[in-house]
Amino acid sequence: MLATRVFSLVGKRAISTSACVRAHGSVVKSEDYARPSYVDRRDYPLPDVAHVRHLSASQKALKEKEKASWSSLSMDEKVELYRIQFKESFAEMNRGSNEWKTVVGAAMFFIGFTAILVILEKRYVYGPLPHTFDKEWVAMQTKRMLDLKMNPIDGLASKWDYEKKEWKK
Amino acid sequence: MATPAQLGLQNATSPIMEELIAFHDHALMIIFLISSLVLYIMSLMLTTKLTHTSTMNAQEIEMIWTILPAIILIMIALPSLRILYMTDEFIKPYLTLKAIGHQWYWSYEYSDYEDLAFDSYIMPTYFLEPGEFRLLEVDNRTTLPMEADIRMLVSSHDVLHSWAVPSLGVKTDAIPGRLNQITLASMRPGLFYGQCSEICGSNHSFMPIVLEFIYFQDFEVWAS
Numbered sequence: 001m002l003a004t005r006v007f008s009l010v011g012k013r014a015i016s017t018s019a020c021v022r023a024h025g026s027v028v029k030s031e032d033y034a035r036p037s038y039v040d041r042r043d044y045p046l047p048d049v050a051h052v053r054h055l056s057a058s059q060k061a062l063k064e065k066e067k068a069s070w071s072s073l074s075m076d077e078k079v080e081l082y083r084i085q086f087k088e089s090f091a092e093m094n095r096g097s098n099e100w101k102t103v104v105g106a107a108m109f110f111i112g113f114t115a116i117l118v119i120l121e122k123r124y125v126y127g128p129l130p131h132t133f134d135k136e137w138v139a140m141q142t143k144r145m146l147d148l149k150m151n152p153i154d155g156l157a158s159k160w161d162y163e164k165k166e167w168k169k
Numbered sequence: 170m171a172t173p174a175q176l177g178l179q180n181a182t183s184p185i186m187e188e189l190i191a192f193h194d195h196a197l198m199i200i201f202l203i204s205s206l207v208l209y210i211m212s213l214m215l216t217t218k219l220t221h222t223s224t225m226n227a228q229e230i231e232m233i234w235t236i237l238p239a240i241i242l243i244m245i246a247l248p249s250l251r252i253l254y255m256t257d258e259f260i261k262p263y264l265t266l267k268a269i270g271h272q273w274y275w276s277y278e279y280s281d282y283e284d285l286a287f288d289s290y291i292m293p294t295y296f297l298e299p300g301e302f303r304l305l306e307v308d309n310r311t312t313l314p315m316e317a318d319i320r321m322l323v324s325s326h327d328v329l330h331s332w333a334v335p336s337l338g339v340k341t342d343a344i345p346g347r348l349n350q351i352t353l354a355s356m357r358p359g360l361f362y363g364q365c366s367e368i369c370g371s372n373h374s375f376m377p378i379v380l381e382f383i384y385f386q387d388f389e390v391w392a393s
Binding site for chain 1: 172181220222297300301302357359360
């Protein structure tokens with residue numbers, strides 16, 4: 001009984017400790033998705049916040065220099081200011097990927113797998129076709145359809161030349 | 170009957186079917202136009218480089234794409250209703266007969282004549298004469314005179330069936346306890362096939378209908 005009491009105390013401690021680690025253990029940040037956030041979106045060109053929120057000393061100095069005339073900024077400084085504001089440029093965010101090859105490959109694989117199943121089915125599961133699918137029967141059937149003048153307007157019988165007894169050219 | 174892998178409608182044997190084929194072409198053309206327009210717009214939307222995708226005020230196009238579909242729907246509805254009323258036109262039928270659905274055969278009663286009634290079972294595959302059509306032939310065909318208005322009363326003895334002959338443009342539900350009336354008229358002699366069109370049990374696919382339209386004089390001979 002004492003042992004179980006000790007065990008439950010240790011157990012409770014372990015659970016609370018791990019909960020604390022989950023909440024405050026990660027050093028980076030806990031995302032609060034209710035606050036304005038940064039997004040790289042083609043249809044939202046000016047995100048709500050800058051990409052870099054905590055500027056280093058040199059970056060802060062650069063921001064001060066930005067308040068003066070921009071013609072005094074070098075190209076590198078302009079790029080640095082851009083990268084403070086934005087994570088990816090339009091060209092970078094719109095870049096294509098090779099994902100389509102994976103998708104097409106996976107689709108073809110599954111189609112092929114299904115084809116194997118269908119072939120095995122036809123070979124091992126299905127019985128023979130009815131005798132009405134034999135070539136001779138189909139020929140007799142077609143002759144009967146022509147004799148009955150079935151679909152004579154633009155269907156089967158319209159394609160048969162009844163005088164010459166052959167298919168129309 | 171249909172040829173293998175046929176996609177479209179069978180050729181018309183009755184005037185109503187001719188109207189239905191024309192209406193079908195009309196409605197299908199509208200459907201193709203709308204579908205290709207939508208597909209084209211979708212492809213434009215997927216390949217645009219424009220970035221402003223949140224719409225604001227678009228009053229004019231909203232008006233257009235409200236009024237235009239209404240007009241298109243009216244253009245479909247008017248011919249449709251015309252044909253609907255055409256099928257209900259009052260005619261003086263030359264002949265009246267009843268088609269009663271059973272599980273799983275049709276029975277026909279020619280009450281205009283004395284003692285003319287018979288059952289029409291499917292011809293099993295192993296009994297077919299050479300060249301006959303599998304799952305479509307019956308032992309007793311329904312003989313009718315061509316170029317005459319025929320009143321068909323369709324009902325059922327047990328469960329729901331449906332009496333359908335596509336080349337005549339006819340499909341009438343066979344409902345137990347109810348007589349549904351449809352008028353038939355064939356412009357050509359010959360055999361016209363149909364199948365039961367309402368699920369009615371295990372042999373629903375195996376209760377076909379064969380109409381044999383013959384000349385008037387021959388029909389009188391057959392009936393007597």
